[in-house]
Amino acid sequence: MSGYVDLHIHSDRSSDGDFSPAELVRMAKETGFVAISIADHDTVAAYPGAMEAADGSGVEVVPNMEVTTLFDGREFHLLLPFADWESPVIERIGERASSGRKIEARERVEKLRELGLDITWDEVEEASKSTPPLGVSIAQILLDKPGSKNDPALKKYYEGDARLGAPYHFYRDYFMEGSPAFVTKRHIQLLEVLEMAPEAGAVPVLGHPGAYFEKATRKDLARLKECGLVGLEVYTSYHQPEQTAFYAEVAKELDLVPTAGSDFHGRIKPHVYFGYVKDGSMEMVEEIRKRRP
Numbered sequence: 451m452s453g454y455v456d457l458h459i460h461s462d463r464s465s466d467g468d469f470s471p472a473e474l475v476r477m478a479k480e481t482g483f484v485a486i487s488i489a490d491h492d493t494v495a496a497y498p499g500a501m502e503a504a505d506g507s508g509v510e511v512v513p514n515m516e517v518t519t520l521f522d523g524r525e526f527h528l529l530l531p532f533a534d535w536e537s538p539v540i541e542r543i544g545e546r547a548s549s550g551r552k553i554e555a556r557e558r559v560e561k562l563r564e565l566g567l568d569i570t571w572d573e574v575e576e577a578s579k580s581t582p583p584l585g586v587s588i589a590q591i592l593l594d595k596p597g598s599k600n601d602p603a604l605k606k607y608y609e610g611d612a613r614l615g616a617p618y619h620f621y622r623d624y625f626m627e628g629s630p631a632f633v634t635k636r637h638i639q640l641l642e643v644l645e646m647a648p649e650a651g652a653v654p655v656l657g658h659p660g661a662y663f664e665k666a667t668r669k670d671l672a673r674l675k676e677c678g679l680v681g682l683e684v685y686t687s688y689h690q691p692e693q694t695a696f697y698a699e700v701a702k703e704l705d706l707v708p709t710a711g712s713d714f715h716g717r718i719k720p721h722v723y724f725g726y727v728k729d730g731s732m733e734m735v736e737e738i739r740k741r742r743p
Contacts, residue, residue: 452484452732453482453483453484453485453732454481454482454483454484454725454728454730454731455483455484455485455486455710455730455731455732455734455735456478456483456485456486456487456710456711456712456714456725456727456730457485457486457487457489457512457514457529457531457655457683457709457710457711457730457734457735457738458487458489458514458516458529458657458683458686458709458710458711458712458713458714459474459486459487459488459489459711459712459713459714459724460488460489460490460491460516460713460714460715460716461474461488461490461496461500462579463488463490463493463495463496463579463581464490464491464493464581464715465491465578465579465581465582465583465584465587466491466583466584466586466587466590466715466718467490467715467716467718468715468716468717468718469716470499471488471496471497471499471500471503471511472499472500472503474486474488474500474503474724475500475503475504475507475509475511476503476507477724478507478509478724479507479508479509481724481725482725483509483725484508484509484510484732485509485510485511485512485730485732485735486509486510486511486512487511487512487513487514487529487531487711488500488511488514489514489515489516489529489530489531489657489711490515490516490581491516491518491551491581491584492515492516492517492518492543492544492547492548492551492581492582493515493544493548493581494513494515494533494535494540494544495581497513497535498535500513501513510735512531512532512735512738513531513532513533513534513535514529514530514531514532514533515529515530515533515535515540515543515544516528516529516530516657517529517530517543517544517547517638517643518547518551518584518637518638519547519637519638519639519640519642519643520635520637520638520639520640521639521640521641521670521674522670524663524664524665525635525637525663525664526640526656526664526666527656527657527658527661527664528640528643528644528654528655528656528657529654529655529656529657529681529683529709529711530543530643530647530650530652530653530654530655531652531653531655531681531709531738532651532652532653532738532739532742533647533650533651533652534650534651534652537649537650537651539646539647539649539650540650540652542646543638543643543646543650546638547637547638548581548582549582550635550636550637550638551582551583551584551636551637552582553636554582554585554633554634554635554636555574555582555583555584555585555588556571557633557634558585558588558625558631558633559571559574559588561624561630561631561632561633562588562592562624562631565603565624565630565631566603567592567601567603567604568592568595568597568598568601569588569591569592569595573591573595574587574588574591577591578591585621585624585625586617586618586620586621586718587617587718589616589617589618589620589621589624589625590616590617590717590718592604592620593607593608593616593617593620604620607619607620614720614721615719615720615721617718618719622662626663640674641677644674644677644678644679645677645678647678647743648678648743651742651743652743653680653681653707653738653739653741653742653743654678654679654680654681655679655680655681655682655683655707655709655738656671656674656679656681656682656683657683657686657711657713658683658686658687658688658689658711658713659671659682659683659697660686660688660689660690660693660696660697661688668700668703671700671704671706672704675704675705675706679706680706680707680738680741681701681706681707681708681709681738681741682697682700682701682704682706682707682708682709683709683710683711684697684698684701684708684709684710684729685708685709685710685711685727685729685730686710686711686712686713686727687712687713687714687719687721687722687726687727688713707734707737707738707741708734709730709734709738710727710728710729710730710731710734711727711730712724712725712726712727714726
């Protein structure tokens with residue numbers, strides 16, 4: 451089947467997504483995509499709604515979840531395409547990941563308050579659609595407040611190039627290790643999720659390995675392959691051309707399925723529009739499907 455494929459999209463079931471599963475299916479059909487995968491952060495709340503919206507549309511929706519994990523002291527995002535979203539294993543992974551993120555989020559908000567920034571946990575919780583907020587979600591909530599534009603400490607996020615992707619600039623300034631609002635990460639361990647994934651029928655794919663917080667090396671990927679990693683997101687909005695070439699080479703060398711995903715969210719990533727990555731194909735989907743446990 452010809453047409454585009456995007457195996458990493460977020461819906462409004464994530465704390466940082468804007469569009470409903472039904473809207474994403476409609477957008478996919480209108481822009482020539484034959485398959486998409488809604489991979490919300492630590493939740494499968496997009497399902498079964500996403501599957502129902504896709505029925506009869508000509509767009510295949512691959513069940514998925516993006517799990518925030520820790521590996522070698524770094525934050526790694528693991529995608530679980532073809533996961534059985536009704537599996538108790540997926541529920542357990544989601545609950546473990548979410549509980550750690552909620553503790554982190556509360557501590558981040560408290561650190562920001564100690565720094566004199568005008569934000570409360572009640573505001574963050576109310577705006578997060580009942581899902582534990584990511585650091586960029588907290589940043590967006592803060593920057594959306596009318597009074598924040600008048601705060602000298604936040605002025606730069608409304609000016610020049612910083613306006614594009616402002617929540618991510620804020621994240622790097624405040625939440626990265628060594629920054630003033632950094633808190634200890636409490637994510638589930640990546641190797642633990644790799645061990646559990648086959649029980650849920652999932653095919654583990656490492657998302658955006660070249661992202662600034664992951665920086666996965668060939669050595670990292672060889673070890674993860676030994677522990678159950680099956681695919682590698684080679685084509686992504688996070689990668690520069692040289693990174694794409696590097697990870698394509700590593701994927702071939704290690705027999706990891708190369709995948710494509712834009713990591714589309716909506717307003718929080720205005721530079722990543724729907725259809726930003728058009729390197730995906732149904733061959734990728736079929737190769738992942740063939741490797742289901």
